[in-house]
Amino acid sequence: MSLIIPMVIFMQQRMAEAGNAEDAKAMQAYMKTDQPFYGVKAPERQAIFKLAREHTKVGTFTDYSRLVLWLWSGENREEQYLAMDVAEYYKAFRTKEAFEIYEEMLLEATHWDTVDKIASNLIGGLVKENRELEEKLRDWRVSDNMWLRRASLLAHLKHKSETNVPILEETILMLADEEEFFIRKAIGWVLREYSKTDPDYVSAFVARNEGKLSALSKKEALKVIEKV
Numbered sequence: 001m002s003l004i005i006p007m008v009i010f011m012q013q014r015m016a017e018a019g020n021a022e023d024a025k026a027m028q029a030y031m032k033t034d035q036p037f038y039g040v041k042a043p044e045r046q047a048i049f050k051l052a053r054e055h056t057k058v059g060t061f062t063d064y065s066r067l068v069l070w071l072w073s074g075e076n077r078e079e080q081y082l083a084m085d086v087a088e089y090y091k092a093f094r095t096k097e098a099f100e101i102y103e104e105m106l107l108e109a110t111h112w113d114t115v116d117k118i119a120s121n122l123i124g125g126l127v128k129e130n131r132e133l134e135e136k137l138r139d140w141r142v143s144d145n146m147w148l149r150r151a152s153l154l155a156h157l158k159h160k161s162e163t164n165v166p167i168l169e170e171t172i173l174m175l176a177d178e179e180e181f182f183i184r185k186a187i188g189w190v191l192r193e194y195s196k197t198d199p200d201y202v203s204a205f206v207a208r209n210e211g212k213l214s215a216l217s218k219k220e221a222l223k224v225i226e227k228v
Helices: 004-018 021-031 042-055 061-072 077-089 096-108 112-129 131-140 146-154 165-175 181-195 199-208 215-221 223-227
Strands: none
Touching: 004 042, 004 061, 004 077, 021 077, 042 077, 061 077, 061 096, 077 096, 077 112, 096 112, 096 131, 096 146, 112 131, 112 146, 131 146, 131 165, 146 165, 146 181, 165 181, 181 199, 181 215, 181 223, 199 215, 199 223, 215 223
16 A cells, blocks of 8 residues: 555644644634644744654655645645655655646745746756756746746746756747736846846847846846845
8 A cells, every 4th residue: 555645644634733823823814715724833844844754765766656646736835845745855746747647736826925936946957957848837927827937937047057048038028018917027036036146148139138137127136236
Protein backbone atom coordinates (compact mmCIF):
# COMPACT_ATOMS: atom_id res chain seq x y z
CA MET A 1 0.00 0.00 0.00
CA SER A 2 1.21 3.49 -0.82
CA LEU A 3 2.48 5.45 2.15
CA ILE A 4 1.64 8.75 0.48
CA ILE A 5 -1.92 9.02 1.81
CA PRO A 6 -0.76 8.42 5.41
CA MET A 7 1.96 11.03 4.83
CA VAL A 8 -0.67 13.55 3.72
CA ILE A 9 -2.89 12.72 6.68
CA PHE A 10 0.09 13.03 9.04
CA MET A 11 0.79 16.57 7.81
CA GLN A 12 -2.88 17.56 7.89
CA GLN A 13 -3.22 16.36 11.48
CA ARG A 14 -0.08 18.20 12.58
CA MET A 15 -1.25 21.36 10.84
CA ALA A 16 -4.62 21.14 12.60
CA GLU A 17 -2.85 20.70 15.95
CA ALA A 18 -0.49 23.62 15.33
CA GLY A 19 -3.19 25.93 13.97
CA ASN A 20 -4.11 29.22 15.58
CA ALA A 21 -7.61 30.59 15.00
CA GLU A 22 -6.61 34.24 15.25
CA ASP A 23 -3.69 33.77 12.87
CA ALA A 24 -6.01 31.90 10.50
CA LYS A 25 -8.44 34.84 10.40
CA ALA A 26 -5.59 37.29 9.83
CA MET A 27 -4.12 35.19 7.00
CA GLN A 28 -7.51 34.82 5.36
CA ALA A 29 -8.13 38.58 5.57
CA TYR A 30 -4.67 39.39 4.21
CA MET A 31 -5.16 37.14 1.17
CA LYS A 32 -8.76 38.37 0.72
CA THR A 33 -10.02 34.83 0.24
CA ASP A 34 -12.86 32.66 1.49
CA GLN A 35 -10.53 29.65 1.56
CA PRO A 36 -9.92 28.59 5.18
CA PHE A 37 -6.51 28.60 6.84
CA TYR A 38 -5.21 26.52 9.71
CA GLY A 39 -3.27 29.51 11.00
CA VAL A 40 0.14 27.85 10.63
CA LYS A 41 3.08 30.06 9.68
CA ALA A 42 5.89 29.08 7.33
CA PRO A 43 8.49 27.91 9.92
CA GLU A 44 5.95 25.63 11.60
CA ARG A 45 4.75 24.31 8.24
CA GLN A 46 8.29 23.52 7.17
CA ALA A 47 8.96 21.74 10.47
CA ILE A 48 5.89 19.57 9.90
CA PHE A 49 7.09 18.69 6.40
CA LYS A 50 10.49 17.77 7.82
CA LEU A 51 8.88 15.41 10.34
CA ALA A 52 6.84 13.80 7.57
CA ARG A 53 9.98 13.20 5.49
CA GLU A 54 11.66 11.45 8.40
CA HIS A 55 9.26 8.51 8.31
CA THR A 56 8.04 8.44 4.69
CA LYS A 57 10.25 8.08 1.63
CA VAL A 58 9.09 9.55 -1.65
CA GLY A 59 10.93 7.27 -4.03
CA THR A 60 9.10 7.43 -7.35
CA PHE A 61 7.66 10.05 -9.64
CA THR A 62 4.20 8.57 -9.06
CA ASP A 63 4.58 9.09 -5.31
CA TYR A 64 5.78 12.63 -5.92
CA SER A 65 2.85 13.42 -8.19
CA ARG A 66 0.30 11.98 -5.78
CA LEU A 67 1.76 13.79 -2.79
CA VAL A 68 1.85 17.17 -4.53
CA LEU A 69 -1.64 16.93 -6.01
CA TRP A 70 -3.32 15.47 -2.91
CA LEU A 71 -1.93 18.28 -0.82
CA TRP A 72 -2.85 20.81 -3.48
CA SER A 73 -6.47 19.63 -3.40
CA GLY A 74 -6.68 20.14 0.37
CA GLU A 75 -9.34 22.35 1.89
CA ASN A 76 -6.99 24.74 3.67
CA ARG A 77 -4.59 27.20 2.09
CA GLU A 78 -1.55 25.89 3.97
CA GLU A 79 -2.03 22.54 2.27
CA GLN A 80 -1.45 24.31 -1.04
CA TYR A 81 1.66 25.89 0.45
CA LEU A 82 2.82 22.43 1.51
CA ALA A 83 2.17 21.13 -2.00
CA MET A 84 4.51 23.80 -3.36
CA ASP A 85 7.09 23.04 -0.65
CA VAL A 86 6.97 19.36 -1.60
CA ALA A 87 7.12 20.06 -5.33
CA GLU A 88 10.21 22.20 -4.88
CA TYR A 89 11.99 20.01 -2.32
CA TYR A 90 12.22 16.78 -4.34
CA LYS A 91 14.51 18.10 -7.07
CA ALA A 92 15.01 14.70 -8.72
CA PHE A 93 11.38 14.70 -9.83
CA ARG A 94 11.33 18.26 -11.17
CA THR A 95 11.61 17.02 -14.73
CA LYS A 96 9.73 17.83 -17.91
CA GLU A 97 7.25 15.14 -16.91
CA ALA A 98 6.31 17.27 -13.90
CA PHE A 99 5.21 20.21 -16.04
CA GLU A 100 1.64 18.89 -16.25
CA ILE A 101 1.48 18.79 -12.44
CA TYR A 102 2.66 22.36 -12.11
CA GLU A 103 0.36 23.57 -14.89
CA GLU A 104 -2.62 21.92 -13.18
CA MET A 105 -1.73 23.76 -9.99
CA LEU A 106 -1.29 27.04 -11.83
CA LEU A 107 -4.65 26.73 -13.56
CA GLU A 108 -6.31 26.34 -10.16
CA ALA A 109 -4.30 29.03 -8.37
CA THR A 110 -6.28 32.11 -7.40
CA HIS A 111 -3.81 34.68 -6.07
CA TRP A 112 -0.20 35.84 -6.12
CA ASP A 113 0.84 33.77 -3.08
CA THR A 114 0.51 30.57 -5.08
CA VAL A 115 0.80 31.82 -8.67
CA ASP A 116 4.17 33.50 -8.18
CA LYS A 117 5.91 30.54 -6.57
CA ILE A 118 4.56 28.05 -9.09
CA ALA A 119 5.55 30.27 -12.02
CA SER A 120 9.01 31.32 -10.86
CA ASN A 121 10.24 28.40 -8.73
CA LEU A 122 8.69 25.42 -10.50
CA ILE A 123 7.64 26.24 -14.05
CA GLY A 124 10.48 28.71 -14.67
CA GLY A 125 13.15 26.09 -14.09
CA LEU A 126 11.53 23.61 -16.45
CA VAL A 127 11.16 26.23 -19.16
CA LYS A 128 14.84 27.13 -18.88
CA GLU A 129 15.85 23.48 -19.33
CA ASN A 130 13.19 22.64 -21.93
CA ARG A 131 12.81 25.58 -24.28
CA GLU A 132 9.98 23.96 -26.20
CA LEU A 133 7.82 24.76 -23.15
CA GLU A 134 8.05 28.44 -24.08
CA GLU A 135 5.09 27.71 -26.35
CA LYS A 136 3.04 27.38 -23.18
CA LEU A 137 4.17 30.83 -22.09
CA ARG A 138 3.07 32.20 -25.47
CA ASP A 139 -0.36 30.66 -24.92
CA TRP A 140 -0.65 31.99 -21.38
CA ARG A 141 0.11 35.58 -22.28
CA VAL A 142 -3.07 35.75 -24.40
CA SER A 143 -5.23 33.88 -21.87
CA ASP A 144 -8.38 35.38 -20.38
CA ASN A 145 -6.96 34.26 -17.03
CA MET A 146 -5.00 37.20 -15.62
CA TRP A 147 -2.92 34.92 -13.40
CA LEU A 148 -1.74 32.94 -16.42
CA ARG A 149 -0.71 36.18 -18.09
CA ARG A 150 1.24 37.10 -14.94
CA ALA A 151 2.84 33.64 -14.99
CA SER A 152 3.95 34.15 -18.59
CA LEU A 153 6.14 36.97 -17.25
CA LEU A 154 7.29 35.50 -13.95
CA ALA A 155 8.40 32.21 -15.49
CA HIS A 156 11.42 34.22 -16.72
CA LEU A 157 12.15 35.71 -13.30
CA LYS A 158 15.13 33.54 -12.28
CA HIS A 159 16.72 32.89 -15.67
CA LYS A 160 19.42 35.57 -15.28
CA SER A 161 22.00 35.27 -18.10
CA GLU A 162 19.94 32.48 -19.68
CA THR A 163 16.90 34.71 -20.13
CA ASN A 164 15.31 34.44 -23.56
CA VAL A 165 15.28 38.21 -24.02
CA PRO A 166 13.31 38.30 -27.31
CA ILE A 167 10.33 36.37 -25.92
CA LEU A 168 10.42 38.28 -22.64
CA GLU A 169 10.50 41.62 -24.44
CA GLU A 170 7.71 40.52 -26.76
CA THR A 171 5.58 39.41 -23.81
CA ILE A 172 6.15 42.66 -21.91
CA LEU A 173 5.12 44.75 -24.88
CA MET A 174 2.04 42.60 -25.48
CA LEU A 175 0.89 43.14 -21.88
CA ALA A 176 2.20 46.67 -21.30
CA ASP A 177 -1.10 48.40 -21.98
CA GLU A 178 -3.01 46.42 -19.35
CA GLU A 179 -4.34 48.39 -16.40
CA GLU A 180 -4.28 45.38 -14.07
CA PHE A 181 -1.96 46.07 -11.11
CA PHE A 182 -0.64 42.51 -10.95
CA ILE A 183 0.44 42.61 -14.60
CA ARG A 184 2.10 46.02 -14.30
CA LYS A 185 3.88 44.94 -11.13
CA ALA A 186 5.07 41.71 -12.75
CA ILE A 187 6.49 43.59 -15.74
CA GLY A 188 8.50 45.81 -13.43
CA TRP A 189 9.56 42.91 -11.25
CA VAL A 190 10.91 40.75 -14.07
CA LEU A 191 12.76 43.72 -15.58
CA ARG A 192 14.21 44.61 -12.18
CA GLU A 193 15.52 41.07 -11.73
CA TYR A 194 17.02 41.04 -15.21
CA SER A 195 18.67 44.41 -14.52
CA LYS A 196 20.92 42.58 -12.04
CA THR A 197 22.30 40.70 -15.06
CA ASP A 198 22.15 43.35 -17.78
CA PRO A 199 21.41 46.83 -16.42
CA ASP A 200 22.28 48.53 -19.71
CA TYR A 201 19.68 46.53 -21.57
CA VAL A 202 16.95 47.28 -19.03
CA SER A 203 17.77 51.00 -18.96
CA ALA A 204 17.66 51.14 -22.75
CA PHE A 205 14.47 49.08 -22.94
CA VAL A 206 12.64 51.31 -20.47
CA ALA A 207 13.83 54.46 -22.27
CA ARG A 208 12.87 53.04 -25.65
CA ASN A 209 9.38 52.16 -24.42
CA GLU A 210 8.81 55.16 -22.19
CA GLY A 211 5.34 55.78 -23.59
CA LYS A 212 4.23 52.14 -23.47
CA LEU A 213 5.18 51.11 -19.94
CA SER A 214 3.13 52.17 -16.93
CA ALA A 215 4.66 54.37 -14.25
CA LEU A 216 4.54 51.41 -11.86
CA SER A 217 6.38 49.11 -14.28
CA LYS A 218 9.08 51.71 -14.93
CA LYS A 219 9.55 52.47 -11.25
CA GLU A 220 9.94 48.80 -10.38
CA ALA A 221 12.19 48.08 -13.37
CA LEU A 222 14.72 50.78 -12.47
CA LYS A 223 14.90 50.27 -8.69
CA VAL A 224 18.19 48.38 -8.68
CA ILE A 225 19.79 50.49 -11.40
CA GLU A 226 18.99 53.79 -9.67
CA LYS A 227 20.60 52.59 -6.43
CA VAL A 228 23.96 52.00 -8.12
